[in-house]
Amino acid sequence: MASEKIVVKRHVKARCLIAILAIIIFIIGLGLGLLIGHIALSDKTGDRITSALKDEDLEIADKLMNSVDPEKLREYFKYFTSRPHLAGTQADNEQALHVKHEWTDYGFDHVEAVPYQLYLSYPSDKDGEDSKVEILNPTTGDVTFTSQLKEEILGFQPHSSDIVPPYNAYSASGIVQGDVVYANYGRMDDFEFLKTNKSIDLRNKIALIRYGFIYRGDKVFNAIKFGIKAVILFTYKPTATEQGKGVYPDTFLMPPSGVQRGSVLGVFGDPLTPGYPATEYAYRYEPDQSRVLPSIPVYPISYGDANEILRRMQGDELPAFWGASDDVTYRCGPGFQAPDSDKYDVIDFLYLIYSCAYHCLIHSHSTPWLLFIFVTRYS
Secondary structure: HHHHHHHHHHHHHHHHHHHHHHHHHHHHHHHHHHHHHHHHHHHHHHHHHHHHHHOOHHHHHHHHHHHOHHHHHHHHHHHHHHHOOOOOHHHHHHHHHHHHHHHHHHHHOOOOOOOOOOOOEEEEOOOOOOOOOEEOOOOOOEEEEEOOOOOOOOOOOOOOHOOOOOEEEOOOEEEEEEOOEEEOOOOHHHHHHHHHHHOOOOOOOOEEOOOEOOOOHHHHHHHOOOOOOEEEOOOOEEEEOOOOOHHHHHHHHHHHHHHHHEEEEOOOOOOOOOOOOOOOOOOOOOHHHHHOOOOEEEEHHHHHHHHHHOOOOOOOEEOHHOOOOOOOOOEOOOOOOOOOOOOOOOOOOEEEEEEOOOOOOOOEEEEOOEEEEEEEEOO
């Protein structure tokens, strides 16, 4: 019996040694194979690069580089940035025709301005339909805060009257009422955190979301998945400024009144002809049939205006990676804190009014703070 045990033990050892030896040989072979392959591939890559460059004409390269005129570049940039040229506007068309004229003068064989029929959206330019945020104290009816209708004019801006008011293109129209919650960057994880860790029912809420990390349109569509009824986007001050440095016009950094605009469309291109050019003969969806147009209102504000909302919010104080600033303590909500002068506990509401070809009037409710947002859009 003892000898049988010895035989078994030796047999196991032999199999282990063979297995280890096989693994070592495999690793060495794999390493050699990779090394040989890398050297061979490097040689081929080097040959291709050498072949591509062997006919290089340094005189042509120098001629191209020397033909660049810094003054001409300055002239071009000055022209294209001298006035707002929102897509689809007269200024936009004039600059497109200017490019066509310039390219024709350069001697191109054929230059053509091809028309497309796009579905675009703009804020209203009618009197009384300005986009704005108002915080009211219903006890007195006083307006305690009104957001800017446009950015503050800083420095020399000869065409400041042509600047489009803050808005997010392709936002839905409607009238929305609900408690406000702060949803960080509007990522799926952010909404899950509020729902799971803070036990907040996000349905029928209005989300205050900072720009960053993901595309602004994705923030909106993420919010929709959690039942959010409207979104307010704002620029996070610490990412738009630098400690100890000034802001525009003293530096290039964003001032407190600056508002980031942009589309919240869920696809590149025209929303009614997704995946296809928006030509005259293209088949088009109706706007209410499109799956890439947000179904909720969206409105952008500055970090200066956002702080006016954030400093009034109630709820748990959030960790630093959800926002840290000397100006305000970041809280998740929902709703606002009651002012010190009002000692009653009621629900706070945030009203988001998105007007399209009509003017909306809303009666205030008896709450300690009311936030009214008037937004307009035409499409």
